[in-house]
Amino acid sequence: MLDIQQLRNELDLVAVKLAKRGYEFPVEQFRALEQKRKVIQTETQELQAKRNTVSKQIGIAKQKGEAVTAMMAEIANLGDNLKQFENQLEQIQSELQKILLVTPNLAHESVPEGKDDKNNLEIRRWGEPRVFDFEIKDHVTIGEQLGMLDFETASKLSGARFNVMKGGIACLHRALAQFMLDTHTLEHGYTEIYVPYLVNADCLRGTGQLPKFAQDLFVAQSGAEIKSDPTDLVDQGVGKLHLIPTAEVPLTNMVSDKIIPYEQLPLKFVAHTPCFRSEAGSYGKDTRGLIRQHQFDKVELVHIVHPLRSFEALEQLVHHAETILQKLELPYRVMVLCSGDMGFSAAKTYDIEVWLPAQNTYREISSCSNCEAFQARRMQARFRNENGKTELLHTLNGSGLAVGRTLVALLENYQNADGSITIPSVLKKYMNNLDRVSI
């Protein structure tokens, strides 16, 4: 959420900045609401103050045994009048809130301007794509020929965009997650966290998925709820649990409604979780293979930091994610997203793209964002600064990495002519010291 003070003070400037990322802010509507708000709020508070003082006087008078009828008469009509103002104010506030809740974050000044992913900037590249001396296969073919990727069974069980892994590939998948967790906890100083995979709507509002992106989520309902009243549609969505689309949601919300002493900063969390995304609106995109699934595993990194440190932390975060690819010896490049391609909550985002030989291109495997105070403001995540004052924290998140896509990269980059997969040296200890996955 943007700072409403900033919107009041420099509305036009903010609107221009939002336009740069392709968002048209309802300037006139906001201005009108603000004008009304100011008048109504002042009036409401004056009436409340009056009610409070007179009520207090009544109390005092009663204790002394004095007559109170005069005072009672004085505020006889105040109640109804006040109620009206309060209702009006509440309505205006909620309309302002609605606008704020769907307004994306402002792009940081270092973010390149642009409309879509074509304007993203490559800032560095690591590793050389391997040259193959045989006809390469994509990960689907490799996995199916090994008998270890079974999309047919998956679709029988759950439909499109699910997968079943078996044997060596299932193990490799597990090994990857374990390797990532170990690296981040032992070498990068993260605290490993286990979190719920079902979260309430407040959490999703806190990180910015709700209210705007409800269609991208899966909603879970307990069987008891369905049975008790199957026709009740009134409370749909609210109070229901959602499957997490990323561990960013539970991890970041750990500090919601909290005031952290500044000595404890920065907090660095890592969690390995499944992620669930409805992928509405991506019909026909990446329909083959593991690239785009309704359920996938991810190792997520979250930083909770002092506002002056957040851009420094972003560089660290990207570096931590890159380390995984370097240790796996997978070639990649780092992109800085342009203003138009960034996610809702981000002020600045780096994407890491891994080389996929079968697609002959780099594909996103990690997205690292500094959300500045945008999420913290939504979830009231604060810290007590050096002067004892409370201040909003800055939050960052990044994949470290998407496990499913890392597996894809591994299968394709480490494939051999005979259809087997070489196991990268850093993974061997998680794979019973095997050298290869083969039939």
Added chain:
RNA sequence: GGAGAGAUGGCCGAGUGGUCGAAGGCGCUCCCCUGCUAAGGGAGUAUAGGCUCAAAAGCUUAUCGAGGGUUCGAAUCCCUCUCUCUCCGCCA
């Protein structure tokens, strides 16, 4: 699933209609005293808003799990919900 208890400030905990944003204690900050330490004395110590405003400051509103209601007035009474705990049952 059955029975019961509870939710108050950083923490503990009092408060069952009126000068209560909230006693008392702990913790923390500052000061005093004490040749160290311990003990003691004093002052301060929630959060989010709004208005005036360059700022400092002042004034003001809301908040005692959440929402609604009664009342001139609600932490306190009524209703609904959520969560936590205890016992029993069931269960990975």
